[in-house]
Amino acid sequence: MAEAAGRGMRKRVVVVGGGFAGINAAFELAKLPVDVTLVDRRNHYTFQPLLYQIALAVLSPADIAQPIRSLVRDFKNIEVLMDEVVGFDMAGRRVELKTGVRLEYDYLIVATGSTHSYFGKDEWAKVAPGLKTIEDAVEIRRRVLLAFELAEREMMETGVHPPLNFVIIGGGPTGVELAGAISDIAKLYMTKDFRHIDPSMAQVMILEGSPTILGAYPPDLQKKGIEQLNALGITVRTSAHVTDVQPGYVMVGNERIDSGVTLWAAGVQASPLGKLLGVETDRRGCVMVDGHLNPAGHPEVFVCGDLAHVEQDGKQVPGVAQPAMQMGTYAAKRIGRLVAVERGSDGSGKDVPFRYFDKGDMATIGRMAAVAKIEWPFKAHWSGFPAWIVWLVIHIFFLIGFRNRLSVFRQWAWTYLSFKDGVRLITGSQELPGWGERSKTAEKPLDLGSPVS
Amino acid sequence: MAEAAGRGMRKRVVVVGGGFAGINAAFELAKLPVDVTLVDRRNHYTFQPLLYQIALAVLSPADIAQPIRSLVRDFKNIEVLMDEVVGFDMAGRRVELKTGVRLEYDYLIVATGSTHSYFGKDEWAKVAPGLKTIEDAVEIRRRVLLAFELAEREMMETGVHPPLNFVIIGGGPTGVELAGAISDIAKLYMTKDFRHIDPSMAQVMILEGSPTILGAYPPDLQKKGIEQLNALGITVRTSAHVTDVQPGYVMVGNERIDSGVTLWAAGVQASPLGKLLGVETDRRGCVMVDGHLNPAGHPEVFVCGDLAHVEQDGKQVPGVAQPAMQMGTYAAKRIGRLVAVERGSDGSGKDVPFRYFDKGDMATIGRMAAVAKIEWPFKAHWSGFPAWIVWLVIHIFFLIGFRNRLSVFRQWAWTYLSFKDGVRLITGSQELPGWGERSKTAEKPLDLGSPVS
Numbered sequence: 001m002a003e004a005a006g007r008g009m010r011k012r013v014v015v016v017g018g019g020f021a022g023i024n025a026a027f028e029l030a031k032l033p034v035d036v037t038l039v040d041r042r043n044h045y046t047f048q049p050l051l052y053q054i055a056l057a058v059l060s061p062a063d064i065a066q067p068i069r070s071l072v073r074d075f076k077n078i079e080v081l082m083d084e085v086v087g088f089d090m091a092g093r094r095v096e097l098k099t100g101v102r103l104e105y106d107y108l109i110v111a112t113g114s115t116h117s118y119f120g121k122d123e124w125a126k127v128a129p130g131l132k133t134i135e136d137a138v139e140i141r142r143r144v145l146l147a148f149e150l151a152e153r154e155m156m157e158t159g160v161h162p163p164l165n166f167v168i169i170g171g172g173p174t175g176v177e178l179a180g181a182i183s184d185i186a187k188l189y190m191t192k193d194f195r196h197i198d199p200s201m202a203q204v205m206i207l208e209g210s211p212t213i214l215g216a217y218p219p220d221l222q223k224k225g226i227e228q229l230n231a232l233g234i235t236v237r238t239s240a241h242v243t244d245v246q247p248g249y250v251m252v253g254n255e256r257i258d259s260g261v262t263l264w265a266a267g268v269q270a271s272p273l274g275k276l277l278g279v280e281t282d283r284r285g286c287v288m289v290d291g292h293l294n295p296a297g298h299p300e301v302f303v304c305g306d307l308a309h310v311e312q313d314g315k316q317v318p319g320v321a322q323p324a325m326q327m328g329t330y331a332a333k334r335i336g337r338l339v340a341v342e343r344g345s346d347g348s349g350k351d352v353p354f355r356y357f358d359k360g361d362m363a364t365i366g367r368m369a370a371v372a373k374i375e376w377p378f379k380a381h382w383s384g385f386p387a388w389i390v391w392l393v394i395h396i397f398f399l400i401g402f403r404n405r406l407s408v409f410r411q412w413a414w415t416y417l418s419f420k421d422g423v424r425l426i427t428g429s430q431e432l433p434g435w436g437e438r439s440k441t442a443e444k445p446l447d448l449g450s451p452v453s
Numbered sequence: 454m455a456e457a458a459g460r461g462m463r464k465r466v467v468v469v470g471g472g473f474a475g476i477n478a479a480f481e482l483a484k485l486p487v488d489v490t491l492v493d494r495r496n497h498y499t500f501q502p503l504l505y506q507i508a509l510a511v512l513s514p515a516d517i518a519q520p521i522r523s524l525v526r527d528f529k530n531i532e533v534l535m536d537e538v539v540g541f542d543m544a545g546r547r548v549e550l551k552t553g554v555r556l557e558y559d560y561l562i563v564a565t566g567s568t569h570s571y572f573g574k575d576e577w578a579k580v581a582p583g584l585k586t587i588e589d590a591v592e593i594r595r596r597v598l599l600a601f602e603l604a605e606r607e608m609m610e611t612g613v614h615p616p617l618n619f620v621i622i623g624g625g626p627t628g629v630e631l632a633g634a635i636s637d638i639a640k641l642y643m644t645k646d647f648r649h650i651d652p653s654m655a656q657v658m659i660l661e662g663s664p665t666i667l668g669a670y671p672p673d674l675q676k677k678g679i680e681q682l683n684a685l686g687i688t689v690r691t692s693a694h695v696t697d698v699q700p701g702y703v704m705v706g707n708e709r710i711d712s713g714v715t716l717w718a719a720g721v722q723a724s725p726l727g728k729l730l731g732v733e734t735d736r737r738g739c740v741m742v743d744g745h746l747n748p749a750g751h752p753e754v755f756v757c758g759d760l761a762h763v764e765q766d767g768k769q770v771p772g773v774a775q776p777a778m779q780m781g782t783y784a785a786k787r788i789g790r791l792v793a794v795e796r797g798s799d800g801s802g803k804d805v806p807f808r809y810f811d812k813g814d815m816a817t818i819g820r821m822a823a824v825a826k827i828e829w830p831f832k833a834h835w836s837g838f839p840a841w842i843v844w845l846v847i848h849i850f851f852l853i854g855f856r857n858r859l860s861v862f863r864q865w866a867w868t869y870l871s872f873k874d875g876v877r878l879i880t881g882s883q884e885l886p887g888w889g890e891r892s893k894t895a896e897k898p899l900d901l902g903s904p905v906s
Contacts, residue, residue, distance in 0.1 A: 042879065082605075
């Protein structure tokens with residue numbers, strides 16, 4: 001009886017999170033005889049590796065984000081629900097949503113990723129935003145561009161060139177990419193735009209708590225990375241423990257470092273949904289999973305992407321795009337196998353555990369330089385321009401959708417070849433944390449006289 | 454002596470406002486032996502006639518906005534200041550800025566445009582946003598897209614198809630364009646994206662207080678406009694006086710009209726800066742100017758664009774892009790003449806007053822239809838597809854910058870030919886005024902069972 005019922009009814013799969021893992025799972029589930037509900041708080045998938053290019057006004061949000069609905073539009077067995085998960089009833093196999101909707105599942109994939117961690121100092125978030133969402137990126141763009149505008153104003157007010165300090169906390173790939181890009185727009189793109197200040201006087205500093213930047217890279221590429229950053233005039237300080245972040249400055253121990261704009265690229269923690277599952281998590285909130293990506297005792301639940309703590313060869317699989325995509329695909333394929341077995345197929349010989357196939361890692365360092373640790377199709381450590389070309393090709397390739405690829409390619413060609421402005425729009429508020437304070441300490445406003453003498 | 458000093462010193466021109474009038478003035482002033490400061494609260498020029506296409510997710514903000522600095526980058530006699538004007542000292546010829554900077558001028562051009570008028574009911578603004586800035590457009594996009602998402606949620610919750618009502622208050626070109634575009638995205642682009650609701654059930658209504666929509670157009674085009682709107686299924690109600698705007702509904706007299714999303718396209722008033730000049734203004738706050746665009750007694754001050762009340766042939770010149778551009782150019786040329794006369798040149802025979810050269814007006818009505826009142830190079834009233842083609846060509850032509858033109862052309866070609874998604878990103882909050890209320894009155898949440906049966 002149970003078997004007959006199992007055969008007659010299509011299994012229901014709920015996927016929570018429409019990032020790299022969730023979308024790749026959905027693409028694979030589209031091929032299976034299952035009904036899928038994909039739930040995300042946002043209506044769009046974001047190609048996170050290029051977020052910093054929105055933050056630095058090279059690309060537009062629409063270039064790297066795509067509505068989830070449109071991505072899965074042609075898969076009739078997938079429905080999308082924009083809602084927020086507030087709980088899991090693992091015994092009853094139900095997902096509880098904020099609106100009160102409860103989704104029943106036979107299989108569950110949870111892939112809600114990670115968020116910034118301020119190491120318990122959440123009050124720093126306002127002063128030093130991190131970069132995880134389109135909104136974050138637009139906010140960082142606003143702050144960076146506004147800093148130059150406010151400096152121009154202050155220069156006209158006081159006649160003294162104000163400092164243009166940008167401090168990036170965290171020397172991982174995001175921190176390095178942000179630093180390189182700020183340096184680029186200041187030195188290459190903005191110099192002709194201002195009459196009073198000299199944007200190329202911008203000082204960019206990376207503060208990294210550990211003894212080295214780009215910790216996930218081999219030592220030779222770390223060294224190349226520092227060299228390339230220094231060549232751009234970026235100061236890199238390692239073993240620098242930030243003890244306070246305030247409007248206008250950052251404290252490293254007892255040393256005060258002035259900062260017009262402070263950005264956070266230091267810590268991540270798992271999405272809080274990991275804890276809601278009620279299973280074992282690590283200290284960052286990632287869910288401990290076995291070789292099938294299941295938390296203990298729940299072969300019907302898969303945790304993928306940044307939210308999963310997967311050990312491989314004694315190391316934790318990193319929280320980047322590639323493993324997330326591979327986990328999403330694996331979980332969906334595994335569900336396909338379990339469904340087939342339940343339907344009476346012999347699943348023997350296919351019970352392979354998940355294994356991350358590492359093709360390499362890369363990070364850009366400003367315009368036309370990068371570090372790349374290539375693992376496949378051959379092993380190599382590249383840096384500089386060749387690494388940047390690899391980065392360019394791979395990132396265009398992995399962008400979802402022909403339209404986005406075309407648009408990004410055109411945008412890049414324009415920006416990199418013409419040195420012309422990208423999309424340097426300041427939207428939202430005109431206030432910058434800390435700038436008011438500095439202005440108050442400035443000299444009494446002077447009449448300008450002839451603005452261009 | 455005075456003459457010698459006059460010859461030796463370059464005159465200073467302050468332009469307040471970087472819209473159609475201000476930018477066109479700047480382009481003309483770039484040719485003159487004067488020093489120019491262009492002040493705007495925002496860092497970007499916005500091509501307002503296409504704002505509604507951002508609101509309806511066809512174009513991206515960067516397609517129609519451009520940093521003011523980059524527009525005037527090559528004009529060495531123009532500097533840009535992102536700041537807010539808080540006062541004018543007309544006797545001392547100084548502009549007072551929020552930061553405390555005071556700009557001295559010999560000539561002043563004020564062109565700060567207009568803003569929404571809620572006829573004293575400013576509390577309506579939160580419920581029914583208007584469309585003047587990039588931020589407005591992104592907010593309207595958020596609300597329109599979210600309405601479909603929330604309807605899908607509610608349908609899953611209750612099993613009953615919720616109403617999808619969009620009410621646009623105001624039947625001028627903006628109201629008509631918004632209505633047509635909402636109808637389009639609902640019926641053409643969104644139908645494949647949802648599994649539960651039917652987006653084509655969206656009801657769009659225009660509420661116009663006066664007896665006719667498109668009041669600035671001749672009666673035959675008004676009639677065509679209504680026909681084309683009706684063909685799209687849009688309800689047009691004229692002589693409909695809105696007495697209250699609340700989350701979830703609009704009152705017309707004692708009649709309650711349900712509205713999931715309410716947009717405001719009804720009234721405009723002059724920017725408050727007009728009043729700060731301390732000269733005569735009309736009831737909407739527009740500055741009364743003479744044939745040289747000067748307020749009485751101030752031949753050194755020019756008021757241009759929407760902020761100016763200019764009478765021509767017994768009618769007020771309308772607050773649209775063309776007259777604004779022409780006024781900006783006129784004011785700059787007039788300054789050129791005054792500067793030349795002061796330098797001893799004979800300016801006789803050139804003292805022509807401003808005259809608006811009307812090439813026509815047009816408004817789109819959804820995809821591939823429009824009404825066009827053509828005045829030049831020939832007179833004609835066109836509607837439907839031919840009018841839409843004219844609209845398309847003219848709007849691409851007047852977009853500033855090759856890059857924007859290319860981008861918009863590509864985007865339009867893609868969207869209109871492929872019926873594919875534009876840039877339907879929901880950013881910002883997930884809340885929609887009034888939707889929570891409606892949800893509370895809905896039936897008790899049901900379990901879903903199989904999401905796709």
